[in-house]
Each structure stands twice: as C-alpha cells, then as structure tokens.
Amino acid sequence: MKFEPISRWLFTDDDSPIKQLQCPMNRSWARMAPAGGARQCDTCNHLVHDTGPLSDDEVADLVAKQPEACLKVSLDQPNLRIVHRDARG
Amino acid sequence: MTRGAERRFRAPRVIRTARDAASINEAARAGFRPLVKTVEPSDDIRTKFAVLQDRTTGEIEVICDYRDLHDPERYERVIDWTYYYPDTFPSPFAAYLVPPDIEVGEEVLLDDLIEDHVGMRWNQGDNYRLGSCRAIWTGTDFELILDPTDDVIIG
Numbered sequence: 482m483k484f485e486p487i488s489r490w491l492f493t494d495d496d497s498p499i500k501q502l503q504c505p506m507n508r509s510w511a512r513m514a515p516a517g518g519a520r521q522c523d524t525c526n527h528l529v530h531d532t533g534p535l536s537d538d539e540v541a542d543l544v545a546k547q548p549e550a551c552l553k554v555s556l557d558q559p560n561l562r563i564v565h566r567d568a569r570g
Numbered sequence: 571m572t573r574g575a576e577r578r579f580r581a582p583r584v585i586r587t588a589r590d591a592a593s594i595n596e597a598a599r600a601g602f603r604p605l606v607k608t609v610e611p612s613d614d615i616r617t618k619f620a621v622l623q624d625r626t627t628g629e630i631e632v633i634c635d636y637r638d639l640h641d642p643e644r645y646e647r648v649i650d651w652t653y654y655y656p657d658t659f660p661s662p663f664a665a666y667l668v669p670p671d672i673e674v675g676e677e678v679l680l681d682d683l684i685e686d687h688v689g690m691r692w693n694q695g696d697n698y699r700l701g702s703c704r705a706i707w708t709g710t711d712f713e714l715i716l717d718p719t720d721d722v723i724i725g
Binding site: 484486487489500501502503504505506507508509510511522525529551552553554555556557562563564565566 | 581617619632634635637638656657679681689690692693694696698700701702703704717718720721722723724725
C-alpha cells in the first residue's frame with residue numbers, strides 16, 4: 482500500500498485509490514477497545530480495521546464491501562510506503 | 571453506525587472555514603460572523619524528500635521514505651534529503667464562519683483548521699499538520715481540544 486499523509490489518501494501499490502482517511506474526530510487507536518480483529522471507536526461506534534496485517538487486495542475488498550468501514554494506518558507499518566503529492570510512483 | 575451509537579453519539583456542529591475574501595464576505599452576508607485569522611506556517615510542520623536521477627535515461631524518482639532503497643549503480647541522488655513545509659493555502663488569511671446562534675461553551679468541529687498544529691508525527695522526522703479539530707467556543711474564539719499525536723491515522 483501507499484499512503485499520502487498530506488491528502489491522507491491510501492492507495493494500492495499500483496496507485497488505485499482505496500480510501501481517504503479523514504476522520505475529523507482524531508480519536509486515539511490506543512484508547513479503542515479490541516473488537517475481534519478490529520477495534521471499536523467509542524465516538525461513533527464504527528469498527529476500525531488495522532491495515533498492518535492486511536494485503537492491498539484485502540483492504541480494497543473490505544472498503545468495497547463496507548464503504549463506511551474505518552481504517553487504521555501506522556506510518557511505520559512494513560506493508561506501507563509513504564509518498565507525497567507529486568511523488569507517487 | 572449502530573442504533574445504539576446513534577442514540578449515544580451526538581455529533582458536534584461543524585464550523586466551516588472560508589479561505590479568501592470573497593468567500594468570507596459571502597458568508598457574512600449570509601449571517602455568519604467571520605472570525606478572521608492569519609495563516610501562519612509553523613516550523614514544526616515539515617516533511618522531506620530526495621530526488622534520484624537515472625544515470626542512463628535522466629528520469630527522476632522522488633522519494634519521501636528512508637525505507638525506499640534504490641540501486642546506486644543506476645541512480646544518482648541529485649537532491650539529498652531536504653525538509654520543506656508541505657501545505658499550501660489560497661490566501662494568507664482565513665476565517666472561521668461562526669453561526670449567529672452559537673453558545674459559549676458549545677463544542678464544535680473545526681473542519682478546516684486555520685492554526686498550524688502537528689496532527690501526525692513520523693519517527694523519520696516528518697510532522698504533518700492537523701486538518702480538523704474539536705473546539706470549544708469561548709465567546710470570542712475557539713479553544714482547541716488537542717489530543718496527543720502519534721504516527722497513526724484513522725479514517
């Protein structure tokens with residue numbers, strides 16, 4: 482996956498957009514309660530899925546099936562490359 | 571959102587930001603009180619890049635992550651790691667559009683924060699600005715509710 486921190490867009494490695502991570506509530510992952518393989522946001526009660534252990538296809542499928550699903554990305558996770566606006570590629 | 575969450579969670583009112591004179595004046599004519607502020611880039615907000623050039627073709631690769639490894643036989647680093655302020659804004663001032671019925675102590679959501687605060691820190695030295703923030707209306711300004719920052723983003 483690729484993540485562009487300024488626009489907050491998450492892409493697959495071949496540059497297909499997955500989702501813009503734009504939660505305005507700035508909730509803390511560390512303070513969310515575990516809920517199966519995800520965590521439960523205590524603000525709006527959505528499940529938040531960790532993209533760290535998932536493949537590009539798994540994340541894209543998840544968002545395609547549940548467009549309202551929330552995702553968590555850590556800038557240091559091994560399956561992620563950080564890119565900038567004019568530097569995607 | 572579940573039904574239970576709908577009952578428990580009351581979303582704060584969203585306060586919009588206008589980022590040019592025409593938009594500010596349009597909002598004022600519509601009944602909002604624009605709270606005008608200067609747009610002041612913070613030295614804390616910064617990100618980095620380096621440019622590699624293919625020694626044969628001349629094409630370049632822009633990299634932003636120390637983990638990006640490239641063959642030094644093929645690529646020359648023509649710009650070494652360089653930090654810069656990454657955000658751009660249409661004008662050096664902006665305004666929160668305060669609704670006339672806002673109450674002192676009301677919690678709101680500033681969906682386009684004018685002030686520069688770090689919203690995400692990366693241990694490679696990059697700090698990205700906070701885009702939106704909850705805040706309390708004091709009667710004259712918004713008191714920001716700032717949470718600790720880390721390298722995690724949710725959305």
